[in-house]
Structures are given as structure tokens and as C-alpha cells.
Amino acid sequence: MVEFDEAHRAVHYPPDRRFRVWIRPSILAGVAIAIAALVAAAWIEVAVAGMPLIPGVPQAYPSGFAAPHGFPVWVRYCHFFNFLFVALLVRSGLSILMDHPRLYFNDGCTPNSEWLRVTPLKVPSDRLWTAKDDARYISPLAGTPGYRHTIGIARAWHFINVHGFILTGVIFIAMLFSTEQWRRIVPTSPTVLLQAWNTFVHYATFHLPPEPNGFYGYNALQQLAYFSAVFVFGPVAIATGISMSPAVVNRFPWYARIFGGRQAARSIHFLNMLGFVSFLVVHVTLVVMTGFARNMNHIVMGTDDLRPAGIFWGALGIAVVILSWVLAHYLSWYHPRKVQLALKSVTYPMQRLTLNRLMPRQKYSEKDVSAYFWPNGKMPVRDDWKRLAENGFHDFRLKVGGLVDNPLELSLADLERIGEVEHITMHHCIQGWSGIAKWGGIPMKTLIDMARPKPEAKVVAFVSFGEALYGGDYYDTQSLENVQKPQSLLASKMNGEPLPPLYGAPLRLRVENQLGYKMVKWIERIEFVASEKSLGKGEGGKNEDDEYFDLLPNI
Ligand SMILES: Nc1nc2c(c(=O)[nH]1)N[C@H]1C(S)=C(S)[C@@H](COP(=O)(O)O)O[C@H]1N2
Numbered sequence: 086m087v088e089f090d091e092a093h094r095a096v097h098y099p100p101d102r103r104f105r106v107w108i109r110p111s112i113l114a115g116v117a118i119a120i121a122a123l124v125a126a127a128w129i130e131v132a133v134a135g136m137p138l139i140p141g142v143p144q145a146y147p148s149g150f151a152a153p154h155g156f157p158v159w160v161r162y163c164h165f166f167n168f169l170f171v172a173l174l175v176r177s178g179l180s181i182l183m184d185h186p187r188l189y190f191n192d193g194c195t196p197n198s199e200w201l202r203v204t205p206l207k208v209p210s211d212r213l214w215t216a217k218d219d220a221r222y223i224s225p226l227a228g229t230p231g232y233r234h235t236i237g238i239a240r241a242w243h244f245i246n247v248h249g250f251i252l253t254g255v256i257f258i259a260m261l262f263s264t265e266q267w268r269r270i271v272p273t274s275p276t277v278l279l280q281a282w283n284t285f286v287h288y289a290t291f292h293l294p295p296e297p298n299g300f301y302g303y304n305a306l307q308q309l310a311y312f313s314a315v316f317v318f319g320p321v322a323i324a325t326g327i328s329m330s331p332a333v334v335n336r337f338p339w340y341a342r343i344f345g346g347r348q349a350a351r352s353i354h355f356l357n358m359l360g361f362v363s364f365l366v367v368h369v370t371l372v373v374m375t376g377f378a379r380n381m382n383h384i385v386m387g388t389d390d391l392r393p394a395g396i397f398w399g400a401l402g403i404a405v406v407i408l409s410w411v412l413a414h415y416l417s418w419y420h421p422r423k424v425q426l427a428l429k430s431v432t433y434p435m436q437r438l439t440l441n442r443l444m445p446r447q448k449y450s451e452k453d454v455s456a457y458f459w460p461n462g463k464m465p466v467r468d469d470w471k472r473l474a475e476n477g478f479h480d481f482r483l484k485v486g487g488l489v490d491n492p493l494e495l496s497l498a499d500l501e502r503i504g505e506v507e508h509i510t511m512h513h514c515i516q517g518w519s520g521i522a523k524w525g526g527i528p529m530k531t532l533i534d535m536a537r538p539k540p541e542a543k544v545v546a547f548v549s550f551g552e553a554l555y556g557g558d559y560y561d562t563q564s565l566e567n568v569q570k571p572q573s574l575l576a577s578k579m580n581g582e583p584l585p586p587l588y589g590a591p592l593r594l595r596v597e598n599q600l601g602y603k604m605v606k607w608i609e610r611i612e613f614v615a616s617e618k619s620l621g622k623g624e625g626g627k628n629e630d631d632e633y634f635d636l637l638p639n640i
């Protein structure tokens with residue numbers, strides 16, 4: 086159970102729980118004008134040319150009602166499971182969003198350049214403001230698990246459910262095309278667009294178009310909407326979701342550029358969700374307005390009649406979905422470790438097979454370097470670190486020990502002599518922000534070769550001078566295999582300068598195929614161990630121990 090002691094309360098349930106949404110006025114105005122223009126065009130058309138005619142048999146189907154009809158059992162089950170998984174994806178997604186409640190179209194996430202803010206606060210410029218400070222509270226009625234800074238568990242729900250969501254989608258699309266059912270939702274003639282416009286003109290001028298019986302066919306606008314739900318919203322969510330993976334984007338930087346950059350992809354991921362939820366609202370409204378009992382029998386029972394069974398079993402289905410939210414809430418707060426381990430059992434083997442094999446290969450140029458780089462973590466307060474900082478870390482000695490044949494003690498000058506390299510890379514924080522910087526230091530592979538790990542050493546632990554969120558030394562681990570991948574650095578320079586205190590002086594880790602919390606700042610010592618189980622609470626790092634983050638965050 087998450088203990089709600091004072092420290093947790095301060096993080097999860099802060100006094101400032103205001104919910105505010107701010108949208109860049111130019112964007113708001115643009116969207117409002119676009120919608121108003123469409124509606125105005127509809128009214129003008131009706132005034133000038135009269136209401137467009139829509140025949141009783143849907144024009145969307147060239148062969149009329151002879152096309153495939155009805156709702157086979159797989160359609161009905163996929164419809165239910167899709168609802169179940171998407172609802173949990175949206176709810177956990179909202180909790181994830183609130184951990185960095187700003188959306189941008191630039192990869193540096195420059196404060197005040199966001200187009201959407203779900204926080205009343207602007208980034209203060211007169212004091213240190215970390216990304217953790219910036220996280221916002223969301224009611225558990227809306228988010229899973231809700232409250233503030235619960236992103237570890239929120240991600241567990243997001244990624245557990247995404248497996249179900251994708252599986253449902255694959256089964257649905259496979260069945261769609263192995264039967265004739267695809268003809269119901271895939272437009273096959275460009276005239277569908279014109280017909281959809283005619284239908285829109287009806288709605289926009291507050292008329293209900295003649296309603297075909299959905300058991301046999303949809304009107305053209307409905308066909309386009311269902312087509313989008315399956316073939317646009319789903320794939321866009323998956324494609325933009327993948328573009329937020331550090332393992333993918335740092336191996337294939339072009340992939341994020343397809344969407345206009347990593348933050349644009351994050352924005353599109355959110356807008357796509359909004360689009361889907363808007364569809365859902367209209368969909369449900371029309372299902373209720375155009376013959377509720379009959380429509381419910383279609384999708385729940387697979388029959389075309391007016392009996393109450395569809396409404397009854399449909400309500401039960403909705404109750405099951407709401408129950409899943411209650412259950413997710415309960416598990417999140419009473420058994421968070423189990424939720425974390427459930428995700429790990431699904432994703433750890435999966436990522437080892439896929440994302441974790443990608444080798445970072447980024448080539449950003451100096452002009453890509455972000456003007457601003459969000460800081461995170463608590464600055465060290467220890468006296469030994471402060472004394473070292475006072476004279477520029479001249480007296481600092483990095484201790485490399487544990488299961489090695491050649492323990493090391495190295496000063497910053499020693500490290501520089503070993504030979505430094507530089508990379509310009511993109512940092513991905515679990516919270517959602519990113520930033521591009523040039524990092525200089527020695528490759529971890531070089532250091533490891535020098536230390537000569539014993540055969541039983543499998544894991545490298547990095548211990549910080551700094552405290553973790555809930556107290557205790559911050560530490561994190563890397564598998565010996567991963568930390569030797571290309572572009573992994575023990576960094577002592579940032580953007581050509583000695584590492585500034587805020588960004589991790591004297592040394593910090595860079596492992597480019599993972600999320601930011603794996604990159605320990607203010608490193609005091611490095612220890613080789615047989616397993617992460619022997620350290621802390623055994624989950625592989627302070628965030629993994631206390632915040633239920635993943636051991637292997639390739640996404
Ligand atoms: N010692 C220590 N290292 C840390 C953290 C921390 O809290 N303490 N935060 C991590 C997280 S969550 C991120 S995103 C990066 C942030 O690095 P930056 O401050 O250079 O942006 O540092 C990581 N390293």
C-alpha cells in the first residue's frame with residue numbers, strides 16, 4: 086500500500102490542486118473559426134440551394150442493402166473490449182499528461198512556448214523550478230491512478246492496456262477483411278465525401294437526416310466516422326505513442342520528424358485522444374437519439390429488434406468498465422508493487438526482444454541544441470558534495486568498485502586524459518518533456534574495460550550525492566550489457582562547458598536508449614553487482630523502488 090505519510094501527502098495531495106486549462110489563443114481562435122466556417126457554409130447552402138436530399142437507402146453502399154449486414158459476435162466483443170481498454174488508456178494517459186502538464190511543438194519544451202497548459206502556473210524565472218515541481222494533481226475520478234506524480238503506476242496501466250488494445254484491433258481488422266464486413270465501414274467511392282457533407286448539412290442546421298437502419302448500413306458521415314475510429318484514431322495513437330520511445334527515436338531520429346518532432350508527436354497523441362473522445366460523445370448521443378433500444382440490440386445482442394435485452398446487457402457492460410476503473414484505482418493504491426511487477430512481466434521480455442536491441446545513433450547538430458533544458462531532481466545537500474563543488478571538484482575522486490578485478494579511483498583530470506567524446510542527443514524524461522544537449526565524457530565501455538568486471542558482475546549501479554524524492558541516496562542501475570551501448574557516457578561536460586551543478590556535477594550518466602531517470606546525476610561512485618536485487622528495495626533504482634517506475638524504460 087502507498088503509505089500516505091507526510092512526504093507522500095506533499096507529493097500526491099498538495100495544497101494547490103487547482104485544475105486550469107489554458108490554450109494558446111491563436112490556436113483556440115483557429116479551431117473556432119474552422120468549425121464556425123463549416124457550420125456557416127452549411128447554413129448558406131441550405132439558404133441558397135435548400136436542404137440536400139438524402140435517399141432512404143444509404144448512398145454509401147453502391148449495392149444498397151445487399152451489402153453485408155448485421156453485427157457478428159466478433160464485432161460485438163471487439164466493440165466491448167475496445168471500450169474497456171481505451172477507457173483505461175485515456176484515464177491513465179490523463180495521469181501521465183498531468184506529470185508534465187504542458188504540450189509543445191518544439192523539442193526543447195521551452196517554458197511559455199507551450200500551446201496547451203493544464204496548470205494555472207507559468208514557469209517561474211526567479212527560482213529553481215524542476216519538472217517534478219511542475220507536476221499537477223488530477224482527481225482520481227478522471228485519472229488512473231489520479232492524484233499528483235503517480236506516473237509510474239499510470240504508465241503500468243497505460244502499457245498493460247495497450248497490449249489489449251492492439252490485440253483487439255488486430256483481431257478486429259483481421260476479421261473485418263476475412264469477412265465482407267469491411268464493406269460496411271470502408272468508403273469505396275469518392276462520392277461518399279459529398280454524401281457525408283450532405284449529412285453534415287442536416288446535423289449542422291439542426292435536422293436529423295433520414296436514418297438508415299444501422300443493422301443494414303450507415304449514412305455516409307457515419308461510415309466515415311467509423312472508418313476513422315478504426316483506421317485513423319487507433320493507428321495514429323499507436324504511431325505517435327511509439328515516437329515517444331527513447332529507444333526508437335534515438336535509433337531512428339527521422340521517425341519523430343514524421344510528426345514534426347518528438348513533442349509534436351506527443352501533442353498529436355493528445356489531440357488524437359481528444360478527437361476520439363469527441364467522436365465517442367457524438368456516437369453515444371446519436372445511438373441514444375436514433376432508436377436507443379434497437380441500436381443497443383444491434384451492438385450488444387446482434388439482433389435487430391426492440392426487446393430490452395440490449396439495453397440491459399449493455400448497461401451491465403458499462404458497469405463492468407466502470408468497475409475496471411474502481412479495481413485499477415484500488416490496485417494502484419493498495420498493491421502498487423503488484424501492478425509494477427505485472428507490467429514488468431509483460432514488457433520486460435517484450436522489450437528485450439524488440440526495443441532494447443536498438444542501438445542509439447543520433448546525429449543532431451549544434452543548432453538543434455535546446456535553449457532551455459528542464460532540470461529535475463533535488464540538488465545535493467551533503468556537505469562533502471558542497472565542499473567538492475566549492476573548488477570545482479578538484480578533490481573529487483570517482484570510486485569504481487564492487488565485482489571488478491581493477492577497482493578505480495579517478496579524478497576529473499584522469500577521466501579527461503582517458504579520452505572524452507561528445508554527442509548531441511535528445512533526452513526523454515518519463516514525465517513527457519525532452520531536450521537536446523551536447524554531452525561530453527568518457528564512454529562507459531572504456532571505463533568498464535578499465536575496471537575489468539568479474540564474470541558474475543551483471544549490473545552496474547550508480548550512486549548519487551543527491552537525495553531521492555522520498556529521502557535516501559538516489560541511485561539507479563544499468564545492465565552491464567546496456568550501459569556499454571553506443572553513446573553511453575559518463576558525462577562531465579554539457580554543451581561544451583563543465584557540467585553545471587544543477588545538471589549533475591561532477592559526473593552524470595547518459596544512456597540514450599532509456600528514459601531520463603536512469604541517468605543518475607551527481608555521481609559519487611559506481612558499483613558492479615551480480616543483481617539489482619541486492620540494492621535498495623531490489624527493483625533496480627530509487628525511482629523503481631519508491632515510485633514504481635520500470636526497470637527497463639525503452640519507452
Ligand atoms: N541524483 C539524481 N539524478 C537524477 C535525478 C534525481 O532526482 N537525482 N532525476 C533524474 C531524472 S527524472 C531526469 S529526467 C534527469 C534530468 O536531468 P536534467 O536535470 O539534466 O534535465 O536526471 C535524472 N537523474
Ligand SMILES: [Mo]
Pocket residue numbers: 461513514515516601602
Ligand atoms: Mo525524469
